[in-house]
Amino acid sequence: MARKKSLSRRDVLRSIGAAAFLAACTDGAVAKGTRSDASAADAGGTDAGAADALAQPAIIPHVTPNKDHYVTTFGATPSLSAANWALTFLDRGTQLGKLDLAYLQALSARDKEHTLECISAGTSNPAISNAIWTGLPLKEVLAALQIAVPVGANWLKGTAADNYTTAIPVADLDRPVWLVWKMNGEPLPATHGYPVRVLTPGRYGMKGPKWLVSLEFLDTPYLGLWEKMGWSDDATYRPNAMIRTPESGGTVSAGLHQVAGMAFAGSDPVVKVDVRVDTDPWQNAVLDYAPGPDIWVLWHFDWHATKGSHIVQARCTTKSGAMSAPNTYGDGGKALIGYNGSMTVTVDVT
Numbered sequence: 001m002a003r004k005k006s007l008s009r010r011d012v013l014r015s016i017g018a019a020a021f022l023a024a025c026t027d028g029a030v031a032k033g034t035r036s037d038a039s040a041a042d043a044g045g046t047d048a049g050a051a052d053a054l055a056q057p058a059i060i061p062h063v064t065p066n067k068d069h070y071v072t073t074f075g076a077t078p079s080l081s082a083a084n085w086a087l088t089f090l091d092r093g094t095q096l097g098k099l100d101l102a103y104l105q106a107l108s109a110r111d112k113e114h115t116l117e118c119i120s121a122g123t124s125n126p127a128i129s130n131a132i133w134t135g136l137p138l139k140e141v142l143a144a145l146q147i148a149v150p151v152g153a154n155w156l157k158g159t160a161a162d163n164y165t166t167a168i169p170v171a172d173l174d175r176p177v178w179l180v181w182k183m184n185g186e187p188l189p190a191t192h193g194y195p196v197r198v199l200t201p202g203r204y205g206m207k208g209p210k211w212l213v214s215l216e217f218l219d220t221p222y223l224g225l226w227e228k229m230g231w232s233d234d235a236t237y238r239p240n241a242m243i244r245t246p247e248s249g250g251t252v253s254a255g256l257h258q259v260a261g262m263a264f265a266g267s268d269p270v271v272k273v274d275v276r277v278d279t280d281p282w283q284n285a286v287l288d289y290a291p292g293p294d295i296w297v298l299w300h301f302d303w304h305a306t307k308g309s310h311i312v313q314a315r316c317t318t319k320s321g322a323m324s325a326p327n328t329y330g331d332g333g334k335a336l337i338g339y340n341g342s343m344t345v346t347v348d349v350t
Contacts, residue, residue: 059260063184066131066186066189066192069131070116070129074164077162078160082100082102085196086099087213087214088213089215091216092216092218096147099141101181101195104136105181107140108136110136112133114131115264115294116128117205118206119226119231123344132183132184133180133182134181135178137173137177137178149170153219154169154221155168155219155222156172156173156218158198159213159216160193160211161213164209164211167223168200168207175202178199180197193212196212197210204232204235204236206226206231206235230336232337238337239265241262241316241343243259243344245260248344250348252349257302257303258301259275259301259312260299263316269292270290270317273285273297273314274317277310286300305349307350308349310349324340324341325340
């Protein structure tokens with residue numbers, strides 16, 4: 001497909017990410033049956049001179065390289081090729097149409113920056129990454145095939161080549177839901193759903209099946225693989241703030257350090273991140289990257305660390321006013337509804 005040669009957002013972000021602090025949570029394929037799915041107005045009181053004293057700020061790349069993007073699956077990665085793959089559209093069992101990869105690649109695709117977070121992400125599993133995806137809204141693909149949403153259809157079930165299934169409300173098509181076949185300018189890696197996967201704004205990664213082979217319109221609700229195991233069927237992102245550096249349990253020397261991380265709440269964009277040390281008052285962190293809905297916020301806080309053991313905590317607030325839970329260790333793995341936490345780390349300062 002011919003594309004304009006103007007500088008894309010992906011090109012710009014890749015240049016920024018050259019000095020990347022790798023934000024990797026690549027957990028590989030999770031054993032089948034396990035509970036896992038499948039994100040400078042106030043520098044925390046630090047003045048400009050003090051900020052300059054930071055020899056090497058910790059930087060999380062705006063866009064996660066493909067090799068570092070978290071991976072979560074319920075089983076083995078299927079082996080698919082363009083020659084043996086097709087996507088079938090169904091209306092309650094009746095075929096409406098079918099397409100292959102060549103058909104999709106002939107369409108005029110667009111780039112979409114989008115953050116994915118696993119519903120089992122949490123303090124011990126920071127499974128969140130951001131990428132530039134290439135594809136089209138599903139409604140535009142349906143229109144190209146001259147397929148209308150069937151009358152009476154309320155749910156859309158996705159089935160993957162590994163037999164993973166899930167369903168979303170048909171109304172989600174207006175968010176919009178996307179079909180994508182490239183990731184950061186390259187064909188989707190096998191572990192990320194080659195040849196085609198779904199992106200569902202506002203809902204955890206479990207609602208965006210990889211290795212997609214069919215989409216079926218239904219009139220009644222459908223519980224997919226993880227939903228049947230007790231995970232949230234709604235799976236709407238909850239506000240959460242994660243600290244990526246310093247690491248919990250680590251040791252640093254006394255002096256000026258940078259606390260940095262990400263915050264995310266899906267389609268309700270994060271507009272504020274606060275940090276506190278021990279029982280000190282909350283202070284505003286600097287939002288280094290906050291593009292808007294469905295993309296993570298990257299932030300940092302300049303910390304004058306004094307000797308001793310300290311607890312550092314981060315929380316976030318969204319545009320709608322929702323705030324990450326005040327609990328110290330929110331755990332989506334127990335709640336089964338997604339991480340809603342204000343993460344803490346314990347740091348020893350010598």
